[in-house]
Amino acid sequence: MEKDELLKALCLPENTKIALEVVDSIPSTNDFFKTTSDWGLDSDLQIVIAETQTQGRGRFGNTWFSPAGENLYLSCQRRFNTPPHQRSSLSLIIALALVQALEPFIKPVDLKIKWPNDILYQSFKLSGILIESRPQDQVVIGIGLNINMLGDEHGVISQHWTSLKKITAKHFNREQIAAALISRLAHILPEFEQKGFSAFKEQWAAYDYLLNQEINIKVGLSDSQIVNGIARGLDDEGYLLLELKDGQLQAFASGDTSRVNLVYY
Numbered sequence: 195m196e197k198d199e200l201l202k203a204l205c206l207p208e209n210t211k212i213a214l215e216v217v218d219s220i221p222s223t224n225d226f227f228k229t230t231s232d233w234g235l236d237s238d239l240q241i242v243i244a245e246t247q248t249q250g251r252g253r254f255g256n257t258w259f260s261p262a263g264e265n266l267y268l269s270c271q272r273r274f275n276t277p278p279h280q281r282s283s284l285s286l287i288i289a290l291a292l293v294q295a296l297e298p299f300i301k302p303v304d305l306k307i308k309w310p311n312d313i314l315y316q317s318f319k320l321s322g323i324l325i326e327s328r329p330q331d332q333v334v335i336g337i338g339l340n341i342n343m344l345g346d347e348h349g350v351i352s353q354h355w356t357s358l359k360k361i362t363a364k365h366f367n368r369e370q371i372a373a374a375l376i377s378r379l380a381h382i383l384p385e386f387e388q389k390g391f392s393a394f395k396e397q398w399a400a401y402d403y404l405l406n407q408e409i410n411i412k413v414g415l416s417d418s419q420i421v422n423g424i425a426r427g428l429d430d431e432g433y434l435l436l437e438l439k440d441g442q443l444q445a446f447a448s449g450d451t452s453r454v455n456l457v458y459y
C-alpha cells in the first residue's frame with residue numbers, strides 16, 4: 195500500500211485533518227491505538243492500515259484472515275460527542291459508507307448489508323466491521339475488506355466469503371479503494387454525529403439483505419438465545435424489527451443474524 199498514492203486520491207471535506215500510518219505487519223490494526231494513545235490526536239480522524247495482521251480479530255471472538263498485500267485492513271479512531279446509546283447505530287453507518295464508497299468501482303453489482311454491518315454479495319461476505327470503545331469518548335472502527343484475494347488455501351475462513359476480484363474478475367488498486375472509503379467516512383461521520391441514524395435510514399434500507407426474510411437472531415452465547423421471525427426493517431435508532439410468530443414486532447439493538455433456509459451455490 196503506497197501511502198502517497200492514497201493521500202493523493204483522497205477527497206476530504208474542507209478543513210478535515212487526518213493522520214495516516216501504513217505499516218507492514220501488526221497483530222491487529224484495532225490494537226494499534228492501545229499502544230499509541232496520543233498519536234494524531236490533533237486530527238479529526240486517525241487511520242492505520244496494515245499490509246497484514248498476525249492476529250486479526252472479528253466479531254464474536256472470530257479470527258480475521260489477513261493475508262499480506264491482497265486486501266484492506268484498516269482501523270480508524272475518532273472521538274464521538276454523542277450519547278453512547280446513539281453509537282450503537284454507528285456500525286450501520288460504517289457499513290453504509292463502505293457500500294457507497296465501493297459502488298462506483300463495481301457498478302452495476304448489487305451489494306447488500308446484513309444487519310448490523312456485514313457487507314455481502316449474493317450471501318457471500320465481502321467485508322466485516324469491528325467497533326471498539328476506548329477511553330475519553332474515542333471509538334475505534336476496524337474494517338476488513340476482501341479486495342484481490344482469490345483463495346484461502348488452508349481453508350481457514352469459516353464463513354462463506356468473496357472478494358471484489360472474485361465478484362468482478364478484475365484486479366483492484368487498493369490505494370484507490372482505501373482513499374474512497376476514507377473520504378466517504380470523513381463526510382458521513384460528522385453528519386451522523388449531528389443528525390443520528392434516522393437521517394440515513396432510507397439510504398440504509400436500499401441495501402437491507404434481511405428485509406422480509408425469515409431469520410434467526412442470536413442474542414446471547416447459547417443456542418437457546420435464538421429468536422426466530424420475519425425481518426421488517428429498522429427503526430429510527432437502527433434497531434432491527436422482528437415480526438414474531440404472534441404478529442408482535444420486537445426491536446433488537448444487537449445480535450448475530452442469519453437467514454433461514456439459505457442455500458449456497
Ligand code: BTN
Pocket residue numbers: 221222223224247249250251252253254256258266267268269312321322323324336337338339
Ligand atoms: C467481523 O467479524 O465481521 C469483523 C471483522 C473485522 C476485521 C477488521 S480488519 C481491521 C481491523 N483489525 C482487526 O483485528 N479487525 C478489524
